[in-house]
Amino acid sequence: NAGVTQTPKFQVLKTGQSMTLQCAQDMNHNSMYWYRQDPGMGLRLIYYSASEGTTDKGEVPNGYNVSRLNKREFSLRLESAAPSQTSVYFCASSASGSTGELFFGEGSRLTVL
């Protein structure tokens, strides 16, 4: 069972470079999310997509863009990376009507120099 798959798992960028984190889920979930985890900050929501064709900002959207490519895939793009975006990024998905039971990917560790 693949569940939620994220790529790449590790990435090092220089300030100003761009990159896209890819996420795919095979559980036929309608909702998908991107979180970042920083020391002492817990998990913070960057963007989410309640259903195919919709995206909305979360708590910390600045510096990011997202695309819900289809029901399975939800990508996160950093257009001009900054050191403050050094973090571990998690993609997650959930079924419609979920009260918070998310299925997470393994995470992508991004370092911006």
Next chain:
Amino acid sequence: DQQVKQNSPSLSVQEGRISILNCDYTNSMFDYFLWYKKYPAEGPTFLISISSIKDKNEDGRFTVFLNKSAKHLSLHIVPSQPGDSAVYFCAASSFVQVGANNLFFGTGTRLTVIP
């Protein structure tokens, strides 16, 4: 402002003993609470949840207690096993705004179970 707080960054417990992880919240609109478990280099996984109409929910060795008046919940693990060593995140949401986009996480507590 952190709406869900886990004030203990770490906890060490002997194998076989009880582990108690605590969580406090400030928003009285929260009425559904969850615990997630995270191993290194893996994503968090859902562990157990409780709605505000209950004060206790049990699943095997894991029990979550909710004290609404104190805005406090706790996760009890009995007996603790070395495989329980992980970071535990508390999370809260509101049925009024159903959806995981309204899910707030605590900062996590790292549990170490000593064999």
